[in-house]
Amino acid sequence: MMTTVQFIEPISSREGVAQASVLFVDTFGKAPAGVWAAPGRVNLIGEHTDYNAGLCLPIALPHRTFVALRPREDSMVRLVSSMNPDDVTTNDLAGLRARGVEGWSAYPAGVAWALRQAGYDGVQGFDAAFVSCVPLGSGLSSSAAMTCSTALALDDVAGLGFGASDAGRVTLINAAMTAENDMAGASTGGLDQNASMRCTPGHALLLDCRPELTALNNVSQQPFDLAGRGLELLVVDTQAPHQLNDGQYAQRRTTCEQAARILGVRNLRVSADAVAAAQDQRQALAAVLGALPDETMRKRVRHVITEIDRVRQFVDAFARGDIAEAGRLFNASHDSLAKDYEVTVPELDVAVDVARHRGAYGARMTGGGFGGSIIALVDAGRSREVAQAIADEFARQGFHAPRALAAVASASASKEA
Ligand code: ADP
Ligand code: MG
Secondary structure, three states, X not given: OOOOOEEOOOOOHHHHHHHHHHHHHHHHOOOOOEEEEEEEEEEOOOOOOHHHOOEEOEEEEEEEEEEEEEEOOOOEEEEEEOOOOOOOEEEEOOOOOOOOOOHHHHHHHHHHHHHHHOOOOOOOOEEEEEXXXXXXXXXXXXXXXXXXXXXXXXXXXXXXXXXXXXXXXXXXXXXXXXXXXXXXXXXXXXXXXXXXXXXXXXXXXXXXXXXXXXXXXXXXXXXXOXXXXXXXXXXXXOOOOOOHHHOHHHHHHHXXXXXXXXXXXXXXXXXXXXXHHOOOHHHHHHHHHHOOOOHHHHHHHHHHHHHHHHHHHHHHHHHOOOHHXXXXXXXXXXXXXXXOOOOOOHHHHHHHHHHHHOOOOEEEEXXXXXXXXXXXXXXXXXXXXXXXXXXXXXXXXXXXXXXXXXXXXEOOOEEOO
């Protein structure tokens, strides 16, 4: 039996505020000080490049995580999520150490911990209630939606003032990253948090992850008006189990760091830029790869170097309206992630394949891989049909039923009430 594919609709600001407030009052018995929200994101192209000081190109989703929050006089953190409304977690910020919080609470508690570690002693304990429509573990960054909404809320109630400017938000991004890396133990390179905090409606965020850059020069807003070009960006969450925490992501990072050491460069971006600047790029890439000791490392590095170049090419192609070329770059990115970086799973490859056969200009996995979602660039009005074709093929192959959503370049984290 073929079933109709489900589209995940975004929660409106009004609904999000109402639901988070009700959950807060029901759980903690008083009113929240306010409600804040932060979006999930989808990365258009530039995968596994952030931790290589490369380029990436996310948009913020209209799907957001809402947090109703109230500061406390003490250092306790009490948390509840609509995913499990009967389970309230309690942790104490006093004396808290890295990896000191279990489960999902590590994300919000970790943000407060990170801000205090950074010297912002005004950040105290708090009660918080979360409501989200960002699918969890689907490569759409529900974790950053959670840490960034919390960071903006804490910034506001502690009167730090970082949330008010793009440059200030970098402090909150760093706290959100520290929470994920050091409290939740989930390695992250910064793409997700920058997207959730810095994207603007109708634009993709061209993010340059070179560590020597600052907030003043590491992003540019690239117009990304799909509707104006008669296009839609379909996201399909394959629902294949997402296993970034099983060490594969860390292994890819380690291999890249080892390769950089062998090449005598600070990071692989340096090599990517050298190849891009060479007269004969093919030969320059071959020379870099030839200096590496084994085939696995050569494949990983080839992905990183070619992927950084594809980000630049995609930005140019979309800007001049060359959608066929933009789609070709999506396809090349996926194929590189499948064959060279080896982070796809059958569900991702099948979904991409079906989308291409159904007339997508291009399709690729997005996010870290090992499960998660794909994106497909399709003509306006065709998303439902392509998503259904993927769902039907998944049913035939005995995969979990996928879910879909429509990606529109939306706003970054904000105070909602
Ligand atoms: P992704 O960020 O791609 O969704 P991650 O594995 O990085 O996947 O983050 C997912 C984790 O974030 C969940 O397992 C959970 O611990 C936490 N999380 C995110 N959103 C929520 C939420 N609304 N309620 C509870 N936990 C959440
Ligand atoms: Mg995440």
